[in-house]
Structure formats: structure tokens, C-alpha cells
Amino acid sequence: ALKPATPPTTPNPHSSLSPATASGDRMNATFVTLARNEDLWEIIKSIRSVEDRFNRNYNYDWVFLNDKEFSDEFKRTTTAIVSGKTKYGLIPKEHWSFPDFIDQDRAAKVREEMKEAQIIYGDSISYRHMCRYESGFFFRHKLLLDYEWYWRVEPSVSFHCDISYDPFKFMADKKKTYSFTISLHEYEATIPTLWSTVKNFTKTHPQYVSEDNSMAWISDDNGETYNNCHFWSNFEIGNLNWLRSKPYLDFFEALDQAGGFFYERWGDAPVHSIAAALFLKKDQIHFFNDIAYTHVPFTHCPTGEQFRLDHKCTCQSEDNFDWKGYSCTDKYYEVMDMERPVGYEREQD
Ligand code: GDP
Ligand code: MN
Numbered sequence: 001a002l003k004p005a006t007p008p009t010t011p012n013p014h015s016s017l018s019p020a021t022a023s024g025d026r027m028n029a030t031f032v033t034l035a036r037n038e039d040l041w042e043i044i045k046s047i048r049s050v051e052d053r054f055n056r057n058y059n060y061d062w063v064f065l066n067d068k069e070f071s072d073e074f075k076r077t078t079t080a081i082v083s084g085k086t087k088y089g090l091i092p093k094e095h096w097s098f099p100d101f102i103d104q105d106r107a108a109k110v111r112e113e114m115k116e117a118q119i120i121y122g123d124s125i126s127y128r129h130m131c132r133y134e135s136g137f138f139f140r141h142k143l144l145l146d147y148e149w150y151w152r153v154e155p156s157v158s159f160h161c162d163i164s165y166d167p168f169k170f171m172a173d174k175k176k177t178y179s180f181t182i183s184l185h186e187y188e189a190t191i192p193t194l195w196s197t198v199k200n201f202t203k204t205h206p207q208y209v210s211e212d213n214s215m216a217w218i219s220d221d222n223g224e225t226y227n228n229c230h231f232w233s234n235f236e237i238g239n240l241n242w243l244r245s246k247p248y249l250d251f252f253e254a255l256d257q258a259g260g261f262f263y264e265r266w267g268d269a270p271v272h273s274i275a276a277a278l279f280l281k282k283d284q285i286h287f288f289n290d291i292a293y294t295h296v297p298f299t300h301c302p303t304g305e306q307f308r309l310d311h312k313c314t315c316q317s318e319d320n321f322d323w324k325g326y327s328c329t330d331k332y333y334e335v336m337d338m339e340r341p342v343g344y345e346r347e348q349d
Contacts, residue, residue, distance in 0.1 A: 027168035029149035030061040031082075034130065034138065037071045040078075042155030047081050050153060054163040059084040060151075063143045067096045067129070087143050095137040096129045098262065107262040114265065119189050122265060132261040134233065134268035136252035139243040152236040160292035160301060160315035161308065167237050167288065178238045178276040179286040180231035181293045181300040182321060183328040188228060190265040195226035197258040198274055201251060208247040214277040214285065217328070217335040229328035230273035234295045237288070238272075247279050282336060287329070289341075294319075298327075303341040323348045 031050065035043050047062070061084040064070060070088045079086045098104065114122025121127040138144065149168045171179065202209050220227045242248060252271070260266045276285055290307070292315050293300050300322060301315035302308060308315070322329040323344050333340050 025166065025169055026058075027149050027166065027172055028147055029151070029168040030063050030084075030087075030144070030147045031055070031153050032063045032065065032138065032144065032150045033153050033155075034065045034134065035074075035155060036066060037068065037074050039155040040071075040074050043153075044077060044081060046153050046155055046157045047078060049158045051081060051083055053159040053161065054167075056083050058166060060168070061085045061087065061147075063087045063089060063141075063147075065089045065091055065138060065141055065143070067091045067133075089141050089143040091133065091137075091141065095133055095140075099256065101257070102259055102262050110263055110265075114189075117189065119187065119265065122190075128261055128265060131266060131268045131271075132256070135261070135266070135271040136249075136256060139240045144240060147240055150236070150238060150240050152234065154234045154295060157234065157293065157295045160294065160299075161290070161311035161313035163291060164311070167291065171237060171239070171286065174286070175284065176239075176286040177242045177280050177284040178231070178272070179236065179288050181235050181288050181291050182232040182295070182298050183229060183273075183332060184232060184298065184321075184326055185228040185328060186230050186267065186270050190267060191226075191228075191260070191270055192264060193258070194255075194260055194264070194266055194270060194274075197255055197260060198226075198278075199223070201254045202278065205247070205250060208251070209278050210281050212281040212283070213279070214282050214335060217332055218274060218277045226274075227328075228270075229331060230267075230270040231276070232295065232298070233267075233269035233272050235291075235293055236272070242280075248275055251275055251279070287332060287336075287338075303344050303347060317343075317347055320347045325349075 033043060062078070062082045064074075064078065064086065066089070069090055075086070075088055098107070111123045111125070139150070144150065149171060151168070167179075170176070215223055218226060218229050255261070255266070255271060289302055290311070291300070292302055292313055294315070298321045299315055299319045301313065301317060301320040303317070303320060303322065305317070307313075321327050324347075330340075332338075
């Protein structure tokens with residue numbers, strides 16, 4: 001049963017905090033975490049952070065997914081900390097294994113080469129299953145079918161400022177579909193043929209490409225090549241119905257058939273990002289500037305001291321990644337024609 005949202009405690013006269021949404025404004029939404037049993041004590045930290053900064057006032061559900069059965073310890077420990085309902089799902093075997101069209105020898109050879117080249121997770125089979133699952137399957141898990149909105153949370157992440165409104169409701173009210181806090185360049189070596197596969201797909205399905213798309217953010221030459229910019233998908237708030245829509249599913253199917261999850265090491269971040277940039281309208285994507293967030297090694301800490309004071313932030317300006325060279329957020333501001341916040345230049349190096 002849902003607990004009523006608790007009102008904010010002592011009002012801070014200097015703060016721009018709005019009160020918790022009334023219970024009638026609850027979105028059909030859940031947190032979702034893919035994790036292994038051994039991730040327990042790192043996901044616990046992430047959950048504590050989400051609860052302290054947001055969910056203790058909103059009590060949204062939390063769905064945990066795993067390719068193996070969750071242990072009782074995992075279940076009772078996470079259930080004790082999540083303020084909403086918790087649900088635990090086993091991933092069906094067919095969503096976490098090699099499709100039969102994959103040439104095992106070729107895939108093994110690639111892992112060997114990537115290990116030689118010291119590409120991160122280059123020799124890992126499970127990491128590839130994980131990326132493919134997050135790209136094409138998590139939103140179809142039985143436990144997620146009842147929900148419209150998701151917020152992805154990984155082990156070892158933290159949130160640094162109070163989140164004093166409901167981001168799910170914001171997404172719905174503003175007609176947003178996908179969102180991010182950190183963007184950056186992908187390692188080219190993990191996705192050598194991703195862009196040509198995308199181009200083949202858009203050539204055969206031109207009707208899926210949105211007129212007001214964000215191609216300019218992911219390509220510097222009008223779609224000829226990929227500039228490797230992507231939204232970092234360890235944080236996402238998004239609409240599950242979009243991922244379950246025919247354009248997205250056809251897109252995933254085409255990528256999967258091309259074999260790049262196994263013959264290369266395609267990540268779910270560039271996959272989601274390219275789909276969002278091409279199939280959504282620009283204004284369906286949202287940058288959550290006010291959600292301060294760290295997944296090692298990068299932090300998004302909102303530019304502007306007054307905001308950080310008002311929201312009791314624990315991150316510092318110099319750690320903000322937004323305006324650094326390897327980030328794609330500056331380019332996002334440019335493409336979206338957004339005004340950069342006062343003082344951003346000081347955070348550039
Ligand atoms: P990184 O952020 O790219 O370094 O990758 P992570 O190790 O954080 O993995 C991404 C997400 O997938 C995290 O939520 C992990 O808990 C989860 N994950 C990674 N590998 C596995 C796996 O083999 N099984 C399960 N159940 N979850 C996994
Ligand atoms: Mn991670």
C-alpha cells in the first residue's frame with residue numbers, strides 16, 4: 001500500500017522547492033535496477049541516496065532484474081530500504097544468451113583481440129549480454145509491462161541535491177520521452193560498424209526518422225559519420241512505451257541481427273541515444289540539469305552556487321563534467337539552442 005507523500009519539513013525561505021505532488025498526481029512509474037547478488041552492498045548505497053534525495057517523499061516502486069535468482073539476503077535488504085513496493089524478476093534465458101545466428105568462433109576471436117587491445121570489458125561475455133539486454137529487453141520484462149515510466153539506477157551511484165519535485169510527472173507534463181544527466185563520447189573501438197548499421201536501417205525505414213530530430217548532436221557532418229556523442233545510460237528516466245514501440249523494436253532487431261553486440265561491444269548507451277536522437281523530436285529529450293549525479297568517474301553537479309545551496313547539494317562545482325572537453329553536453333546546449341548557465345566557463349577545465 002502506498003504511504004501518503006510527506007510534506008517538506010521546515011520550509012527554506014531561500015529555496016525554490018515546490019511541495020511534493022499530491023497523491024493523485026502519482027505517475028505509473030518505477031525504478032529499475034539490473035544487478036547481481038554480489039552487487040547488493042553497492043546498490044544499497046545507490047538506493048539510500050535515491051531515497052534520501054527523492055523517493056522517501058514519493059514511495060515509487062522498485063523493480064530488480066537479474067539473470068540469476070536473487071538471494072533472500074538481497075531481497076530482504078533492498079526491501080527494507082526502498083520506501084515503495086519492491087519486485088524481483090528473473091530474466092528469461094532467451095533474453096540473456098547468444099542468438100543462434102551468432103558465429104561463436106568469430107565472437108570468441110573478437111573477445112581475444114579486444115583483450116589484447118585492452119578495451120574495457122572487451123573480453124567479457126556477460127557485459128555483452130548486459131548491454132544487449134538493456135538495449136532491447138528490460139522494458140519487455142513481465143514486471144515492467146504494468147508501468148509507463150522508468151528510472152534506471154545502477155550500483156555505486158549517488159545523487160547530490162534534493163529533488164523536490166516529481167521528475168516522472170515532469171516528463172509526462174512536458175511531453176518528454178527520454179532524459180539524461182551526463183553525456184560523453186563513446187570509445188570508437190567498441191562500435192566500429194554501429195553507425196553504418198544505423199544508416200542502413202534509416203535508409204530502409206525513413207518514416208521512423210523524426211523531422212525535428214537531434215542528428216546535429218550525434219553527427220558533425222549531417223549524418224555521414226557518428227561523432228560518438230551519447231547520453232550516459234546508467235542514469236535514465238524514460239517512457240517504456242516508447243521503447244516498446246514498433247520503431248524502437250524494429251531498430252533494436254536490425255542492430256541485433258547485425259551482430260554488433262557480440263562481434264563488437266556495442267553499449268546500450270549509444271543504442272538508446274541514437275534512437276532518441278533520430279526517432280524523437282528534439283523537445284522530447286530532456287537534460288535534467290537539476291538532478292546532480294555521480295557514476296564513477298563522472299559527475300553532473302549543477303552550475304551555479306545558489307541552486308546548490310537551495311537544494312542542499314553535496315557536490316562541488318569543480319567536479320562538474322558538463323563543460324569539460326570529453327562531455328557532449330556543451331554541444332547539446334548548442335544544438336538545442338539553450339543558454340549556458342552563468343559561470344559555466346569557470347568549469348571548463
Ligand atoms: P559499467 O557501468 O559500464 O561499468 O557497468 P556495470 O558493471 O555497472 O554494469 C551495468 C549494470 O548492469 C549494473 O546495474 C550492473 O549491476 C548490471 N550488470 C552487469 N553485469 C551483470 C550480470 O552479469 N548480471 C546481472 N544480473 N547484472 C549485471
Ligand atoms: Mn555502472
